[in-house]
Amino acid sequence: xxxxxxxxxxxxxxxxxxxxxxxxxxxxxxxxxxxxxxxxxxxxxxxxxxxxxxxxxxxxxxxxxxxxxxxxxxxxxxxxxxxxxxxxxxxxxxxxxxxxxxxxxxxxxxxxxxxxxxxxxxxxxxxxxxxxxxxxxxxxxxxxxxxxxxxxxxxxxxxxxxxxxxxxxxxxxxxxxxxxxxxxxxxxxxxxxxxxxxxxxxxxxxxxxxxxxxxxxxxxxxxxxxxxxxxxxxxxxxxxxxxxxxxxxxxxxxxxxxxxxxxxxxxxxxxxxxxxxxxxxxxxxxxxxxxxxxxxxxxxxxxxxxxxxxxxxxxxxxxxxxxxxxxxxxxxxxxxxxxxxxxxxxxxxxxxxxxxxxxxxxxxxxxxxxxxxxxxxxxxxxxxxxxxxxxxxxxxxxxxxxxxxxxxxxxxxxxxxxxxxxxxxxxx
Amino acid sequence: xxxxxxxxxxxxxxxxxxxxxxxxxxxxxxxxxxxxxxxxxxxxxxxxxxxxxxxxxxxxxxxxxxxxxxxxxxxxxxxxxxxxxxxxxxxxxxxxxxxxxxxxxxxxxxxxxxxxxxxxxxxxxxxxxxxxxxxxxxxxxxxxxxxxxxxxxxxxxxxxxxxxxxxxxxxxxxxxxxxxxxxxxxxxxxxxxxxxxxxxxxxxxxxxxxxxxxxxxxxxxxxxxxxxxxxxxxxxxxxxxxxxxxxxxxxxxxxxxxxxxxxxxxxxxxxxxxxxxxxxxxxxxxxxxxxxxxxxxxxxxxxxxxxxxxxxxxxxxxxxxxxxxxxxxxxxxxxxxxxxxxxxxxxxxxxxxxxxxxxxxxxxxxxxxxxxxxxxxxxxxxxxxxxxxxxxxxxxxxxxxxxxxxxxxxxxxxxxxxxxxxxxxxxxxxxxxxxxxxxxxxxxxxxxxxxxxxxxxxxxxxxxxxxxxxxxxxxxxxxxxxxxxxxxxxxxxxxxxxxxxx
Numbered sequence: 001x002x003x004x005x006x007x008x009x010x011x012x013x014x015x016x017x018x019x020x021x022x023x024x025x026x027x028x029x030x031x032x033x034x035x036x037x038x039x040x041x042x043x044x045x046x047x048x049x050x051x052x053x054x055x056x057x058x059x060x061x062x063x064x065x066x067x068x069x070x071x072x073x074x075x076x077x078x079x080x081x082x083x084x085x086x087x088x089x090x091x092x093x094x095x096x097x098x099x100x101x102x103x104x105x106x107x108x109x110x111x112x113x114x115x116x117x118x119x120x121x122x123x124x125x126x127x128x129x130x131x132x133x134x135x136x137x138x139x140x141x142x143x144x145x146x147x148x149x150x151x152x153x154x155x156x157x158x159x160x161x162x163x164x165x166x167x168x169x170x171x172x173x174x175x176x177x178x179x180x181x182x183x184x185x186x187x188x189x190x191x192x193x194x195x196x197x198x199x200x201x202x203x204x205x206x207x208x209x210x211x212x213x214x215x216x217x218x219x220x221x222x223x224x225x226x227x228x229x230x231x232x233x234x235x236x237x238x239x240x241x242x243x244x245x246x247x248x249x250x251x252x253x254x255x256x257x258x259x260x261x262x263x264x265x266x267x268x269x270x271x272x273x274x275x276x277x278x279x280x281x282x283x284x285x286x287x288x289x290x291x292x293x294x295x296x297x298x299x300x301x302x303x304x305x306x307x308x309x310x311x312x313x314x315x316x317x318x319x320x321x322x323x324x325x326x327x328x329x330x331x332x333x334x335x336x337x338x339x340x341x342x343x344x345x346x347x348x349x350x351x352x353x354x355x356x357x358x359x360x361x362x363x364x365x366x367x368x369x370x371x372x373x374x375x376x377x378x379x380x381x382x383x384x385x386x387x388x389x390x391x392x393x394x395x396x397x398x399x400x401x402x403x404x405x406x407x408x409x410x411x412x413x414x415x416x417x418x419x420x421x422x423x424x425x426x427x428x
Numbered sequence: 429x430x431x432x433x434x435x436x437x438x439x440x441x442x443x444x445x446x447x448x449x450x451x452x453x454x455x456x457x458x459x460x461x462x463x464x465x466x467x468x469x470x471x472x473x474x475x476x477x478x479x480x481x482x483x484x485x486x487x488x489x490x491x492x493x494x495x496x497x498x499x500x501x502x503x504x505x506x507x508x509x510x511x512x513x514x515x516x517x518x519x520x521x522x523x524x525x526x527x528x529x530x531x532x533x534x535x536x537x538x539x540x541x542x543x544x545x546x547x548x549x550x551x552x553x554x555x556x557x558x559x560x561x562x563x564x565x566x567x568x569x570x571x572x573x574x575x576x577x578x579x580x581x582x583x584x585x586x587x588x589x590x591x592x593x594x595x596x597x598x599x600x601x602x603x604x605x606x607x608x609x610x611x612x613x614x615x616x617x618x619x620x621x622x623x624x625x626x627x628x629x630x631x632x633x634x635x636x637x638x639x640x641x642x643x644x645x646x647x648x649x650x651x652x653x654x655x656x657x658x659x660x661x662x663x664x665x666x667x668x669x670x671x672x673x674x675x676x677x678x679x680x681x682x683x684x685x686x687x688x689x690x691x692x693x694x695x696x697x698x699x700x701x702x703x704x705x706x707x708x709x710x711x712x713x714x715x716x717x718x719x720x721x722x723x724x725x726x727x728x729x730x731x732x733x734x735x736x737x738x739x740x741x742x743x744x745x746x747x748x749x750x751x752x753x754x755x756x757x758x759x760x761x762x763x764x765x766x767x768x769x770x771x772x773x774x775x776x777x778x779x780x781x782x783x784x785x786x787x788x789x790x791x792x793x794x795x796x797x798x799x800x801x802x803x804x805x806x807x808x809x810x811x812x813x814x815x816x817x818x819x820x821x822x823x824x825x826x827x828x829x830x831x832x833x834x835x836x837x838x839x840x841x842x843x844x845x846x847x848x849x850x851x852x853x854x855x856x857x858x859x860x861x862x863x864x865x866x867x868x869x870x871x872x873x874x875x876x877x878x879x880x881x882x883x884x885x886x887x888x889x890x891x892x893x894x895x896x897x898x899x900x901x902x903x904x905x906x907x908x909x910x911x912x913x914x915x916x917x918x919x920x921x922x923x924x925x926x927x928x929x930x
Contacts, residue, residue, distance in 0.1 A: 008901075009616040009900050012619040013622060015902045015905035015906060016622045016912075017909075019906045019913075020916075023913030024913055024916060166434065171434055171919075171920055175919075175920060176914070176917040176918045
């Protein structure tokens with residue numbers, strides 16, 4: 001016969017398990033119904049959960065699930081430049097077979113792009129991929145992942161669906177972060193914030209940058225441009241102390257470099273018969289100049305060379321993967337800045353990193369050989385790179401660059417002052 | 429597999445409990461033990477199945493050697509001793525290869541200016557813990573303190589999953605008798621186990637991880653050469669002080685709680701160490717099972733305090749130096765061990781001086797001063813323990829001493845360590861560590877011997893704990909479950925990514 005103590009303890013264990021299960025079920029039910037990260041999007045009630053501010057800082061998570069609803073056959077991969085600049089409404093993407101989705105997100109690394117490519121292809125086989133690469137992607141540095149990247153929510157042939165359901169869906173459903181986001185969401189239903197996330201995944205620059213209180217509006221386009229240049233100095237500035245220590249501790253694995261993941265993307269598209277096109281994105285010339293002023297001027301050229309070598313190796317006896325370089329000197333990338341104090345907007349840029357959708361349309365026209373952009377496509381915008389012509393292209397690029405530096409001496413002197421001042425400050 | 433993972437909490441642990449208790453209910457005690465061995469090996473294999481090829485043969489070899497030692501201990505004691513030494517050396521060689529080979533080769537190469545390289549050796553999880561358990565078993569077999577050799581029991585003693593990865597460092601004398609004579613009070617132990625596991629999970633997930641959010645940026649910034657001022661350095665060091673305690677003691681609580689669910693009492697590993705009045709008491713309260721091992725199998729065999737003050741000093745320093753190195757193959761751990769050895773030597777010296785000066789017991793002011801000094805000394809030690817390397821540790825210690833660089837806010841970017849919220853978190857966590865009742869005081873758990881872990885006069889916290897003493901009531905069950913639920917909802921974060929204004 002069981003003792004009274006044993007009976008008490010058995011009741012205790014039962015009560016414990018029941019209370020634990022009930023607590024977790026309550027959290028999961030709340031989060032699943034309110035769905036603050038739009039993972040399921042099966043219920044949108046005005047005043048309750050129609051507005052979901054939490055997705056704006058969890059774009060990686062949101063897009064991982066959104067892609068299951070859109071089920072695209074054409075996608076755009078890339079960083080915030082591609083996220084803001086490329087629209088699936090452009091005829092080059094709109095008219096391709098199947099839906100299109102802009103799967104780019106802020107700060108995307110090539111490792112993350114590869115994971116999202118595999119995920120999207122697992123959701124529905126892809127036919128077209130536009131890969132937007134920034135100059136810093138073309139490096140031998142290790143390709144990391146950013147906060148917010150969560151491989152458990154991504155599909156892949158190596159992970160069974162049940163693991164994703166438990167480690168991804170269920171884990172997030174019972175998380176306190178999701179509960180906090182749910183509660184926070186309830187208080188933001190009447191904010192009236194304009195929607196700057198397009199249905200095709202693009203971040204709508206015209207809406208986003210023009211929001212009330214946004215730095216672009218508050219400071220003015222020119223002052224904002226200068227602020228971003230200052231931040232860029234911080235991002236590009238070498239940090240020898242930390243770098244030296246990391247390098248000494250663990251030599252980087254070449255198979256895990258940023259370029260190696262570009263290679264994996266190329267190999268995946270080749271193996272799956274996906275039409276892959278690569279565009280090196282058109283940042284403003286200030287980005288190149290800042291790099292040069294900080295002593296990293298040759299990195300972009302080295303990266304482009306490495307990319308064409310990589311593509312030539314992957315080509316075999318098949319057609320080459322087309323790669324277009326929009327980052328060089330052109331009538332677009334050298335757009336003059338408005339005068340200091342002016343509140344006039346630039347035609348092509350939000351800041352030195354992010355180009356406007358109108359420029360993205362020109363890129364798409366060049367890459368897909370269409371004529372859908374509102375502006376005519378300048379001849380000097382977008383140069384095809386391949387192993388045979390790379391040195392000629394780079395040489396002509398250097399000539400154009402020298403000419404630009406002569407005619408833009410005053411602007412570059414101002415930029416030099418700004419860079420020197422920003423570089424001398426302690427970086428966070 | 430970590431205790432604080434959904435795979436363990438929702439899958440592995442319930443399944444293991446179901447299998448084990450079902451077999452016991454059927455009266456299949458030996459089969460239940462065998463199942464627990466297999467479950468434990470599966471737990472280990474989850475991380476990397478290849479290392480079962482280390483754990484299993486090492487367990488078998490140790491068992492065979494220990495039995496041979498016992499066999500010839502009386503008739504041929506020299507052979508028994510030789511076998512014991514061979515077994516201990518064999519275990520240490522395995523530990524040395526996996527844990528210290530890279531460290532030794534790198535430092536030897538640097539010393540002679542050679543370019544020797546050794547491929548990075550991955551450290552098998554828990555190797556430092558199960559090697560120590562085996563060494564204790566071999567030594568005690570030679571001392572005649574092991575009275576029964578049963579391979580199944582020994583395999584479970586070594587591989588029992590709650591203690592396999594991070595201790596407590598269980599002594600065979602505590603666990604093997606429990607395996608031989610399973611307790612008949614399984615339900616009360618399970619109720620206690622659920623509560624202690626919930627407390628441990630909350631310590632790890634809610635408290636330690638909160639402290640880590642303050643400590644990690646500070647130490648990372650220092651490692652990257654970023655400027656650090658006194659406030660930032662102290663905040664980082666104190667945050668790590670809280671993090672390490674709640675992390676390790678939380679994990680120990682989870683191990684104890686999980687073991688209780690299988691009817692096995694593991695030894696207590698922590699007893700509010702930051703309340704220690706002196707550094708010797710600190711080591712009676714911090715990682716108790718390691719202190720016990722080092723005392724019984726290193727300090728005392730070295731001669732302990734039996735051969736005069738000078739020899740005792742050397743023994744103390746050697747013991748703490750090796751104890752430091754046991755924590756990791758890096759000069760920071762060696763320095764940390766040496767520092768604590770020096771602390772203990774100074775403490776012994778102070779005790780002798782004080783005994784000559786005054787025979788009266790310490791008053792409240794002296795006790796408070798001793799406790800405060802001990803805490804500061806421990807915090808200084810943790811800087812060495814946590815820092816990426818000695819220059820980083822030195823930079824943080826210099827900053828703590830006021831010789832750092834002022835951190836200026838630039839471009840509206842504030843130093844994370846100067847956040848008022850961070851100060852509040854660290855203060856609250858240290859207050860909990862210093863003033864709140866600990867797990868044993870709340871639950872009354874005393875370990876295998878069921879004797880109090882750290883004798884001493886009852887404190888205010890102890891008195892408060894009596895009022896808060898756990899009982900197997902529905903109220904306690906609900907409260908414990910809610911604590912566990914809160915911890916489980918915080919197991920993983922749905923991270924944000926903020927990219928300047930985007």
